[in-house]
Amino acid sequence: MSTNYNSTVALPVHTVVDEAYMERFSNDQLAYKAWTGTDLVQEILFDEEGVQECLQDAKFEAAHAAMALRVLVRRLTGMDPNVLRKAVDQIRLEALVLEPVTEQLPAWETLQ
Numbered sequence: 383m384s385t386n387y388n389s390t391v392a393l394p395v396h397t398v399v400d401e402a403y404m405e406r407f408s409n410d411q412l413a414y415k416a417w418t419g420t421d422l423v424q425e426i427l428f429d430e431e432g433v434q435e436c437l438q439d440a441k442f443e444a445a446h447a448a449m450a451l452r453v454l455v456r457r458l459t460g461m462d463p464n465v466l467r468k469a470v471d472q473i474r475l476e477a478l479v480l481e482p483v484t485e486q487l488p489a490w491e492t493l494q
Contacts, residue, residue, distance in 0.1 A: 412453055
């Protein structure tokens with residue numbers, strides 16, 4: 383892996399990076415920001431050398447990627463990402479709880 387951690391673009395001091403800031407980007411740009419951000423985080427975290435020095439960069443990139451994905455999810459689904467996460471978690475939980483537990487009988491056994 384190449385270690386080009388310092389390739390992050392510095393933002394002006396007065397720039398607040400939040401969901402409102404991310405709204406100005408297109409879906410393609412948000413997806414690209416999230417991908418490059420998480421790619422850099424992966425590179426930093428799994429590099430054996432110099433991890434401690436670059437941990438702040440990884441946190442910065444992860445936060446930006448998460449914000450970009452939240453805005454993208456809201457646009458694509460029309461739902462607030464927190465509400466969507468709760469709904470999906472609820473559906474998964476219900477599926478686990480309501481799924482009938484059936485014991486698989488060996489092929490040679492039959493019920494009389």
